[in-house]
Amino acid sequence: MSTIPSDLKYTKTHEWVRVEGDTALVGITDFAQQELSDIVYVEITALGKKVKQSEPIGFIEAVKATSDIYAPLSGEIIEANPQINKKEGDAPAMVNRDPYGLGWLCKIKITNPDELASLLDHEAYANLVQRSQHH
Amino acid sequence: MSKTTPFYPRHLAAGGKMVEFAGYQLPIQFRGIIPEHHRVRTTVGVFDVSHMGRIKVWGRDALQFINQMTTNDASNLAVNQAQYSVMCYPDGGIVDDLVIYRLPDHYLLVVNGANNEKDTAWLREHLTGDVRLENVTTEVAQLAIQGPKSEACLQKISSIDLSPIGFYWAAEGTVAGVNVLISRTGYTGEDGFELYIPAEQALKVWDAVMAAGKEFEIEPIGLGARDTLRLEMKYCLYGNDIDQTTNPLEAGLGFVVKLDKPGGFIGVDVLQQVAREKPRRRLVCLETENRAIPRPKLTVYANGDPVGFVTSGTLSPSLNKGIALAYVQREFASVGNKLTIELRGTRHQVVVVAPPFYKHGSRKK
Numbered sequence: 001m002s003t004i005p006s007d008l009k010y011t012k013t014h015e016w017v018r019v020e021g022d023t024a025l026v027g028i029t030d031f032a033q034q035e036l037s038d039i040v041y042v043e044i045t046a047l048g049k050k051v052k053q054s055e056p057i058g059f060i061e062a063v064k065a066t067s068d069i070y071a072p073l074s075g076e077i078i079e080a081n082p083q084i085n086k087k088e089g090d091a092p093a094m095v096n097r098d099p100y101g102l103g104w105l106c107k108i109k110i111t112n113p114d115e116l117a118s119l120l121d122h123e124a125y126a127n128l129v130q131r132s133q134h135h
Numbered sequence: 136m137s138k139t140t141p142f143y144p145r146h147l148a149a150g151g152k153m154v155e156f157a158g159y160q161l162p163i164q165f166r167g168i169i170p171e172h173h174r175v176r177t178t179v180g181v182f183d184v185s186h187m188g189r190i191k192v193w194g195r196d197a198l199q200f201i202n203q204m205t206t207n208d209a210s211n212l213a214v215n216q217a218q219y220s221v222m223c224y225p226d227g228g229i230v231d232d233l234v235i236y237r238l239p240d241h242y243l244l245v246v247n248g249a250n251n252e253k254d255t256a257w258l259r260e261h262l263t264g265d266v267r268l269e270n271v272t273t274e275v276a277q278l279a280i281q282g283p284k285s286e287a288c289l290q291k292i293s294s295i296d297l298s299p300i301g302f303y304w305a306a307e308g309t310v311a312g313v314n315v316l317i318s319r320t321g322y323t324g325e326d327g328f329e330l331y332i333p334a335e336q337a338l339k340v341w342d343a344v345m346a347a348g349k350e351f352e353i354e355p356i357g358l359g360a361r362d363t364l365r366l367e368m369k370y371c372l373y374g375n376d377i378d379q380t381t382n383p384l385e386a387g388l389g390f391v392v393k394l395d396k397p398g399g400f401i402g403v404d405v406l407q408q409v410a411r412e413k414p415r416r417r418l419v420c421l422e423t424e425n426r427a428i429p430r431p432k433l434t435v436y437a438n439g440d441p442v443g444f445v446t447s448g449t450l451s452p453s454l455n456k457g458i459a460l461a462y463v464q465r466e467f468a469s470v471g472n473k474l475t476i477e478l479r480g481t482r483h484q485v486v487v488v489a490p491p492f493y494k495h496g497s498r499k500k
Contacts, residue, residue: 034152037359038169040450041426045479059479061428063168063450064359096167 157248188251223402
């Protein structure tokens with residue numbers, strides 16, 4: 001079973017968001033990292049850019065597949081996790097080991113706080129995961 | 136409803152992440168694709184390959200039949216010897232790749248799980264003379280034990296001395312008291328064995344193998360690592376690298392195509408022509424310089440023009456870079472040739488390298 005912390009917000013595309021003031025910390029969920037399995041490379045391609053909600057901001061390479069990362073909120077991508085965005089070693093595997101902690105992906109400076117209401121809470125996200133597991 | 140193999144309860148108990156593959160519930164991974172891959176390269180791992188199709192062929196004309204249906208020459212096989220081969224359509228396209236065993240009183244054809252029904256029907260359609268055929272897939276379980284420590288592990292519970300068994304040879308013996316066929320085969324590039332086990336005794340053998348391998352940190356290995364291991368060796372995967380639209384000569388499988396075999400085989404005329412004119416494209420090994428991973432169906436470019444496409448691609452856990460198989464036009468297929476692929480809008484350089492990608496396997500000659 002995957003972990004779904006109750007103090008985070010979620011997207012339908014399996015990102016999580018932790019709001020700290022006007023900044024959103026973004027990662028992918030435990031369910032998403034399990035689905036992807038061994039993550040070997042992460043790149044935030046939209047670093048420094050202003051992006052709209054749901055636009056691609058980067059991608060994750062796992063051994064079996066590549067997956068896009070989507071902006072959970074509109075804003076400016078102000079930081080990528082320097083411990084993850086490494087091209088060598090097993091640093092990207094931190095996303096597998098600690099998806100809600102050291103494996104965070106990027107920070108977004110929020111430009112439209114109203115969008116927070118459109119994100120899923122942990123119960124709604126848990127329902128979504130349950131449905132994807134039974135398809 | 137998908138089927139299960141006899142080892143299914145052990146996959147669940149070991150925490151396997153189950154997926155449907157070739158109609159069966161099989162583990163894609165247990166601990167993780169990369170650690171499982173390294174386990175096979177360094178010590179020993181166990182694969183459930185019971186989804187493979189197993190077809191028994193016997194009768195007075197069995198050899199002639201097999202020679203007609205497959206591209207390699209089965210008449211060279213000694214008793215207990217195995218042979219890698221290919222079945223072709225009349226147009227040279229590939230029906231399947233397979234392993235043929237000559238056993239004391241019959242032949243055993245081991246085919247890809249996803250092709251089992253298709254292959255059985257194809258073989259039945261062409262039956263002539265005194266040939267009998269029986270699909271024994273469900274009666275027999277198949278377990279692969281692969282890695283440099285596989286002999287040391289299996290010897291502990293085997294009734295026969297394994298050291299004299301050469302690569303692509305087999306012997307009958309008991310493992311954990313169960314009568315099995317033990318063959319020195321596998322698809323990982325490492326030394327290893329495949330066991331053919333009566334299905335009802337499968338769990339007994341699994342448990343004994345796992346106990347015997349404990350000192351070598353034996354682990355069950357999922358389909359994910361099976362794919363990265365075989366790809367590092369440039370072993371073809373049916374459905375990705377070979378299929379009915381490809382022929383064995385362009386796929387680099389010419390070493391199992393005996394074009395002047397007496398009596399020929401289905402597809403020989405077309406393949407002789409391909410050999411004369413040389414294949415217009417080749418299945419080549421491509422390496423990236425970093426962790427950019429080429430995925431199947433990506434276009435391969437030379438000087439900006441499309442010249443081919445990727446059929447398999449992954450991160451090589453052993454080499455820590457992207458590797459891929461791709462069909463490219465013959466003039467761009469030479470080792471050292473620099474080509475490009477496009478990933479998410481960025482062109483990445485790839486270079487044609489000599490097979491296999493991984494050159495340090497423990498496979499016995």
